[in-house]
Amino acid sequence: MTPFTTTVEGLATDVRLPDGRGPFPAVLVRTPYDRLRHRAELRGWARRGFAAVAQDVRGRHGSPGEWRPYENETADGAATARWIRRQPFSDGRLVAAGGSYAAHCALVLALDAPGDARPDAVIAAVPALGAADTAREPSGVERLAARAGWWAAHGDRRDSDAAALDKALAADPGLLTHLPPADLPRRLGRALPSWPGLWHHRERGRLIARAADARVPLLAVGGHHDHFTEDTVALWRHWGGPSARLLLGPWGHGLVTEPGPDADPAHRIDLGDLYVRWARLALTGDLAPGIRGAIGLGGSPLWLGAGTEGEPYAPRLRLLRGASFTADPEHPVSSEHLTVPAGGTPDRCLLVTPPLPRPLDVVGPVHVALRAAADTPSADWAARLTALTPGGTARRLAVGVTRRADPPGRVTGFTVPLGRLARRLPAGTRLRLEIAGHHFPAHARNPHTGEDPIGAPRLLASRRDVDPAGTRLRLSVLRSRPTPTDPAQEILR
Numbered sequence: 001m002t003p004f005t006t007t008v009e010g011l012a013t014d015v016r017l018p019d020g021r022g023p024f025p026a027v028l029v030r031t032p033y034d035r036l037r038h039r040a041e042l043r044g045w046a047r048r049g050f051a052a053v054a055q056d057v058r059g060r061h062g063s064p065g066e067w068r069p070y071e072n073e074t075a076d077g078a079a080t081a082r083w084i085r086r087q088p089f090s091d092g093r094l095v096a097a098g099g100s101y102a103a104h105c106a107l108v109l110a111l112d113a114p115g116d117a118r119p120d121a122v123i124a125a126v127p128a129l130g131a132a133d134t135a136r137e138p139s140g141v142e143r144l145a146a147r148a149g150w151w152a153a154h155g156d157r158r159d160s161d162a163a164a165l166d167k168a169l170a171a172d173p174g175l176l177t178h179l180p181p182a183d184l185p186r187r188l189g190r191a192l193p194s195w196p197g198l199w200h201h202r203e204r205g206r207l208i209a210r211a212a213d214a215r216v217p218l219l220a221v222g223g224h225h226d227h228f229t230e231d232t233v234a235l236w237r238h239w240g241g242p243s244a245r246l247l248l249g250p251w252g253h254g255l256v257t258e259p260g261p262d263a264d265p266a267h268r269i270d271l272g273d274l275y276v277r278w279a280r281l282a283l284t285g286d287l288a289p290g291i292r293g294a295i296g297l298g299g300s301p302l303w304l305g306a307g308t309e310g311e312p313y314a315p316r317l318r319l320l321r322g323a324s325f326t327a328d329p330e331h332p333v334s335s336e337h338l339t340v341p342a343g344g345t346p347d348r349c350l351l352v353t354p355p356l357p358r359p360l361d362v363v364g365p366v367h368v369a370l371r372a373a374a375d376t377p378s379a380d381w382a383a384r385l386t387a388l389t390p391g392g393t394a395r396r397l398a399v400g401v402t403r404r405a406d407p408p409g410r411v412t413g414f415t416v417p418l419g420r421l422a423r424r425l426p427a428g429t430r431l432r433l434e435i436a437g438h439h440f441p442a443h444a445r446n447p448h449t450g451e452d453p454i455g456a457p458r459l460l461a462s463r464r465d466v467d468p469a470g471t472r473l474r475l476s477v478l479r480s481r482p483t484p485t486d487p488a489q490e491i492l493r
Helices: 035-047 073-086 101-111 131-135 144-154 164-171 181-188 194-198 206-211 229-238 271-284 487-492
Strands: 002-008 011-017 024-031 051-056 090-099 121-125 218-223 243-249 255-259 290-296 303-305 311-313 318-321 324-327 348-352 360-374 379-388 394-404 412-425 430-436 462-466 472-477
Touching: 002 073, 011 035, 011 073, 024 035, 024 073, 024 101, 024 271, 035 051, 035 271, 051 073, 073 090, 073 101, 090 101, 090 271, 101 121, 101 206, 121 271, 131 144, 144 164, 144 181, 144 194, 164 181, 181 194, 206 229, 218 229, 218 255, 218 271, 229 243, 229 290, 229 412, 243 271, 243 487, 271 487, 290 487, 303 487, 324 348, 360 379, 360 394, 360 430, 379 412
Parallel strands: 024 051, 024 090, 090 121, 121 218, 218 243, 243 290
Antiparallel strands: 002 011, 011 051, 290 303, 311 472, 318 348, 324 462, 348 430, 360 412, 360 462, 360 472, 379 394, 379 430, 394 412
8 A cells, every 4th residue: 555645736635545556536535623633544444445635725834824723615616626636546426424513624515615526425424513602502592511521622723632621621610600701712721713613503504405415425424422422413414315324323523532421332333344335336326315323222232124113202390399499500500410409599400200110222313392481681491301221320311402582570481492312221121311501511501691602701690580481391202112123234225
């Protein structure tokens, strides 16, 4: 296998070619996380007959220029795709691949680049679809901790320091509590000129809307415990290409290297081998049309077809405390632990179900329907669902946050989506539902004044009232024994 380094439009690019005579199909990974970290991946592709190319995006690591997240990837990716197709090692066929931000690079190449630069297939793992999609929930609530961590590690710098935020928090544990959040760069002690502009992006879903125009096959890969799960599933559902495949396991953002507490040995998959086998079929047009895939059922060894979804089920809820509570942003409900206070002034509404009389397979969307009121003009409503196991362990299942601007004091009915679950819950499990005004630091604190939470200089406590009788937890539950599937067969058929 022949490796070499070159520049394409000035961008640092590594190429590894298979042994033997070409030309070969090619795979392209464009990344802000250092192309050198992809050397083993490139060797794997090359061993299997692909010319493998990894490139540092503009302004990062070996590539010169100014680093502007999400701004230059279509043009730079198109120039690189054209360069690959002009090379004697290329047979013209190209797979764009990547995870997280690199998945964004692959997707914009497929959806936004001119026709002669578009790839013939796309592998998008845990895709970071765009600035607004990563920074905000669909309701507009700001994802503070994740974006602060990413910007501290990668923003406005050529290299990366993955532990930058952790080191800053060790020096100042209250780092994210200081107001306003827009001043975070000053507290980090370095310039982050793109940080304030991140929060000006409010339009989510552009790439999802463009996905309907896709003309190439897609393999979307994600994890139930990843913060981009909903985006991964939406991309798959909306993809307009000849085929779309989804692989969703009980993993975090690192996929199989980051298994969740509900993962089983049966959920370990050789993703590299699967990617290569899928790419070969995609490039030869041998994938069956339509959308298919597999989802791992956490808490069991099973894989289910990606179209599997349960029927609506609303377990009975009993109020423990806090039908009236105070959401005080000076003392917000923490997103970092599942401990709930036993006394004092309630800071959340707590409800619980009876123990499950039998195992429950929850597969599909989860919602909480509320009738509630806040005495402030702006209010966030955070719903967190936790499984209390028979052994006394609390395990986070799902979280949802929505922002409301209802008239102060008026009881209003609304729904808080909690995303999707694919989890087997053992008999004896109780479900605890928390309704709070904050979920911090995962999400920025709503100051309750109507001001932008990122720029707000002051905070105001908010009185909340929840109607327990009007609160419904809506799960999607399989009523019969699920039909297992083989994930490789679903992806490769």
